[in-house]
Amino acid sequence: MISSIIFTLIAVGSFVFAGREFLKIRRNILLGKELAIEGDTRQRWGNVFLIALGQQKMFKRWIPAVLHLFIYVAFVITQVELIEILVDGIFGTHRFFYAPLGGFYSFIISFIEVLSVLALVATIAFLVRRNIMRLSRFHKPEMKGWPSKDANLILVLEIFLIFFIFLMNSSDMHLHDNKYGFAVSQFLSPIWEGTGESTLHLLERVGWWGHILVVFAFLNYLPFSKHLHIIFAFPNTYFASLKSRGEMENMPEIMNEVKSMFGIPVESTDAVNAENLEFGANDVPSLSWKNVLDAYSCTECGRCTAVCPANLTGKKLSPRKIVMDIRDRADEIGKKLDSGNADFAKDKNQPLSASNFDDGRSLFDYIAAEEIHACTTCNACVEACPVLINPLEPILKLRRYEILSLSQGPQEWLPMFNSLENSGAVWSMSQDRDAWKADL
Amino acid sequence: MAEMAAEGREPEILFWVGCAGSFDARAQKVTKAICQVLDAVGMSFAILGTEEMCTGDPARRAGNEFVFQTLALQNIQILNGYEVKKIVTACPHCFNTLKNEYPALGGNYEVVHHSQLLQELINAGRIKMSEGGTFKGKKITYHDSCYLGRVNGVYEAPRAVLESLDSQLVEMKRCRSNGLCCGAGGAQMFKEDEPGDKRINLERAEEALKTGASIVAANCPFCLTMMQDGIKAKDKQDEVMVYDLAELIVNNMVR
Ligand code: SF4
Numbered sequence: 001m002i003s004s005i006i007f008t009l010i011a012v013g014s015f016v017f018a019g020r021e022f023l024k025i026r027r028n029i030l031l032g033k034e035l036a037i038e039g040d041t042r043q044r045w046g047n048v049f050l051i052a053l054g055q056q057k058m059f060k061r062w063i064p065a066v067l068h069l070f071i072y073v074a075f076v077i078t079q080v081e082l083i084e085i086l087v088d089g090i091f092g093t094h095r096f097f098y099a100p101l102g103g104f105y106s107f108i109i110s111f112i113e114v115l116s117v118l119a120l121v122a123t124i125a126f127l128v129r130r131n132i133m134r135l136s137r138f139h140k141p142e143m144k145g146w147p148s149k150d151a152n153l154i155l156v157l158e159i160f161l162i163f164f165i166f167l168m169n170s171s172d173m174h175l176h177d178n179k180y181g182f183a184v185s186q187f188l189s190p191i192w193e194g195t196g197e198s199t200l201h202l203l204e205r206v207g208w209w210g211h212i213l214v215v216f217a218f219l220n221y222l223p224f225s226k227h228l229h230i231i232f233a234f235p236n237t238y239f240a241s242l243k244s245r246g247e248m249e250n251m252p253e254i255m256n257e258v259k260s261m262f263g264i265p266v267e268s269t270d271a272v273n274a275e276n277l278e279f280g281a282n283d284v285p286s287l288s289w290k291n292v293l294d295a296y297s298c299t300e301c302g303r304c305t306a307v308c309p310a311n312l313t314g315k316k317l318s319p320r321k322i323v324m325d326i327r328d329r330a331d332e333i334g335k336k337l338d339s340g341n342a343d344f345a346k347d348k349n350q351p352l353s354a355s356n357f358d359d360g361r362s363l364f365d366y367i368a369a370e371e372i373h374a375c376t377t378c379n380a381c382v383e384a385c386p387v388l389i390n391p392l393e394p395i396l397k398l399r400r401y402e403i404l405s406l407s408q409g410p411q412e413w414l415p416m417f418n419s420l421e422n423s424g425a426v427w428s429m430s431q432d433r434d435a436w437k438a439d440l
Numbered sequence: 441m442a443e444m445a446a447e448g449r450e451p452e453i454l455f456w457v458g459c460a461g462s463f464d465a466r467a468q469k470v471t472k473a474i475c476q477v478l479d480a481v482g483m484s485f486a487i488l489g490t491e492e493m494c495t496g497d498p499a500r501r502a503g504n505e506f507v508f509q510t511l512a513l514q515n516i517q518i519l520n521g522y523e524v525k526k527i528v529t530a531c532p533h534c535f536n537t538l539k540n541e542y543p544a545l546g547g548n549y550e551v552v553h554h555s556q557l558l559q560e561l562i563n564a565g566r567i568k569m570s571e572g573g574t575f576k577g578k579k580i581t582y583h584d585s586c587y588l589g590r591v592n593g594v595y596e597a598p599r600a601v602l603e604s605l606d607s608q609l610v611e612m613k614r615c616r617s618n619g620l621c622c623g624a625g626g627a628q629m630f631k632e633d634e635p636g637d638k639r640i641n642l643e644r645a646e647e648a649l650k651t652g653a654s655i656v657a658a659n660c661p662f663c664l665t666m667m668q669d670g671i672k673a674k675d676k677q678d679e680v681m682v683y684d685l686a687e688l689i690v691n692n693m694v695r
Pocket residue numbers: 304307308309310311317318319374375376377378379380381382391392395
């Protein structure tokens with residue numbers, strides 16, 4: 001009875017706390033600008049099934065893909081067991097579904113056990129890969145500190161989870177003369193030969209509580225971790241742009257201005273707000289909400305950075321860092337909004353809110369000019385990302401801001417711009433554009 | 441194009457030459473090669489000549505939307521004025537901008553890259569290769585440009601064109617969707633690399649050299665320059681040549 005109450009309190013508490021954090025993330029994502037989601041819904045679901053659920057992009061490299069799949073499937077399937085844990089925890093029952101499901105129950109739990117063993121193998125392999133083999137993409141500057149700890153912590157949590165599952169199942173099996181017939185625990189239960197019944201009960205309880213507490217801890221840890229991708233990969237692949245990669249987002253305000261300059265009739269009547277013209281993006285609120293969703297979906301795997309030609313040749317640009325910076329900045333704005341500190345209000349006479357916010361900082365406090373200038377727009381990062389994040393889009397928006405709103409940018413581009421404006425060619429040339437015809 | 445229009449003739453295709461194809465000495469050779477191929481197969485084509493402007497790709501990717509729109513809208517006015525329907529270009533950046541970015545501004549055309557046109561002409565038997573041509577049995581490696589390959593998904597056409605040379609195609613480790621950029625895109629062509637360990641074109645040139653190929657085939661005037669410079673930096677310019685697909689074909693076709 002007491003344990004039921006304690007369990008219910010912990011369960012409700014952890015759902016409430018986690019829920020609050022998830023709502024904050026939602027708020028942070030919606031700091032971004034509106035974006036119309038266009039295109040075929042079926043194609044979007046196709047992406048969700050193939051890329052999020054089917055992990056298609058992971059399979060460019062087989063070994064990590066298979067190992068990751070073990071952890072992922074084990075994790076998802078283990079959640080089935082969570083239903084029973086919740087029922088047992090609240091009503092004080094024991095293996096509630098065993099009686100009604102019988103053999104099928106044993107099958108499900110056995111399945112989970114086998115997956116857990118595979119996940120254990122994968123987890124250890126990942127720990128080795130990160131910390132002993134030290135794969136370079138896991139040790140770039142942006143991974144220092146929390147990001148590396150985050151990655152290891154989750155792997156360690158996974159090991160604890162698996163340990164508790166087997167502690168629970170094997171001691172329970174021994175207590176019940178192996179009647180459950182779980183695939184892996186039946187081989188483990190002989191360890192408990194000669195252990196007293198009360199000790200076994202205690203061990204079973206430790207396993208049960210340990211397991212569920214790790215799950216609750218994980219739930220509350222997710223919002224602060226790169227492991228948010230286990231949830232966000234789904235909406236992120238759904239909302240990923242279906243347009244051609246080659247098309248940069250059009251800027252109708254500028255198009256219309258130029259059109260009217262040339263006397264071309266302008267279809268849209270969207271009045272350009274001439275006073276407050278800011279082009280491109282310098283901060284989270286001027287990115288699209290999809291750019292921010294991208295940032296929260298990032299697995300920090302570094303596949304993008306590992307193929308980035310700029311990063312490969314020692315430049316400071318790392319597409320992963322750009323994406324992580326956007327998340328950090330969104331978190332920063334979120335925290336400042338939560339603080340209610342009136343210093344962060346843009347208009348000090350109005351209450352602090354997402355639309356009345358100015359802390360004097362921007363993404364340019366995170367991202368240096370040399371980073372955004374180094375990008376060749378090669379799209380390798382876009383191609384590489386397993387969860388369809390587009391790191392290139394924010395880079396280009398930052399460039400637009402720099403050039404259009406700040407009138408800055410690499411000096412070397414000025415002659416090109418001048419020549420384009422004056423002669424319509426990238427280089428200033430004395431000869432005619434078709435001079436080459438002469439010696440055809 | 442102006443002449444043809446004045447005479448009331450309509451070309452089969454408009455050849456978009458691009459800035460590099462017009463002014464860069466190396467790329468001019470590619471421009472001429474394409475003209476020679478089109479002439480040889482008897483395909484009527486036109487160029488915009490002095491009415492053509494940069495498509496605006498480097499300006500847009502540098503962030504200068506204003507300059508991009510200025511160029512693009514003028515080009516579209518000209519193209520629409522001549523009622524152009526089909527365009528071929530030897531530059532993947534022009535190709536991408538004309539194909540993917542002009543529609544939003546009111547310019548809708550069927551756009552092909554010259555590697556696609558070459559493949560079409562070879563398949564249709566309009567281009568015939570001479571037996572035992574210059575490149576027979578030679579090792580050729582193909583460099584995927586970002587804007588033809590990864591961005592527009594054209595991987596097979598240029599390879600099919602190379603196959604027709606009877607040469608031996610060897611792939612670099614990073615090819616097709618994993619191809620490594622030459623370093624020129626995103627308006628990098630018009631500035632120095634940011635501080636780092638190495639130039640990007642050197643990294644790619646080293647990879648091309650590793651294949652042991654004596655010819656590096658490209659499909660983009662900027663890749664051409666970048667690869668050539670990279671190979672020169674490795675002092676291999678006498679052993680390894682960098683050519684555009686069109687140059688290889690023109691050298692090997694029955695005319
Ligand atoms: S598009 Fe830019 S950031 Fe992405 S891989 Fe290429 S150079 Fe790096």
